Amino acid sequence: MFSKACEYAIRATIYIARQSMEGLRASLADISREIDSPIAFTSKILQQLVKAEIIYSTRGQTGGFYIESAMMESITIAGIVTAIDGDAIYTDCGLGLKECSGAEPCPVHEKFAEIRESLKNVLESTNIASLASGLKNGVTCLKR
């Protein structure tokens, strides 16, 4: 469904949020260990998230990544997906047609429009704060 990069991005953001809830910064090494992802690749993805202003970073000793607590409820899965994979998953034709639309639809246009709509709703209504809480509770996990 999502690219590997996007999967790592979502998992990393949830972990960073969990740490930020306790006032802690997360280093690249921490994140990579806790979400079980390749460290150098994860670094690139975190940089993309920083540029998209979904997470923040500071350099140097005691540096790391964090999320503003005020923002936690407004960061959605949808926002992360858009930042990393773009919005193809919401907008592109399921059969790969460039000009597929209501006027000139592919054979599965109507059915797929429904699915994409419900997917979009779920991703937009799911914020990082709630996911980080479940993680803190030990209800959910981010690796294996």
Added chain:
Amino acid sequence: MFSKACEYAIRATIYIARQSMEGLRASLADISREIDSPIAFTSKILQQLVKAEIIYSTRGQTGGFYIESAMMESITIAGIVTAIDGDAIYTDCGLGLKECSGAEPCPVHEKFAEIRESLKNVLESTNIASLASGLKNGVTCLKR
């Protein structure tokens, strides 16, 4: 959502069904032209569909690809997706975790299970006969 290979597979199967409805075989050249896909790559994909017994082929002059009319209603999008992309889209964790399950869920497990379920329902309930009819009517199209 699907791989390019799978998109071509679905479009090709619909076109072949449409032709088979009129008792015609479709050649590789026809298919590639009518669904606007790279011909040699399409050839490989058609061979996979033949092996999966979703479509049939005959060699030699006047040969080509076709679908048994008795089977048209039982060939679903879901079947084609499984043959080409496997069932990862129905079964794999949305965040890429290997052991994600109800017992040890990732943070989006419940929400994604819903989406996958509704996707699966749509793909399993959509047969090729109905899609080919829409194409024959000129309501839908397979290229551009």
Added chain:
DNA sequence: ATTTATTCGGATATTTTTGTCCGATTAAAA
């Protein structure tokens, strides 16, 4: 000031997906 621990950015490598080429095989038509 120097050391240490961190992110940033560019170049490179590997793997997977997508796509091409071409000869072998098949079967109908000439």
Added chain:
DNA sequence: TTTTAATCGGACAAAAATATCCGAATAAAT
């Protein structure tokens, strides 16, 4: 029987996604 038009199968090529390496920049601790 030869030619022609088609699928099949293996090797190869190109592009995209995934992943690694390493030095530069930064900032706190020593």
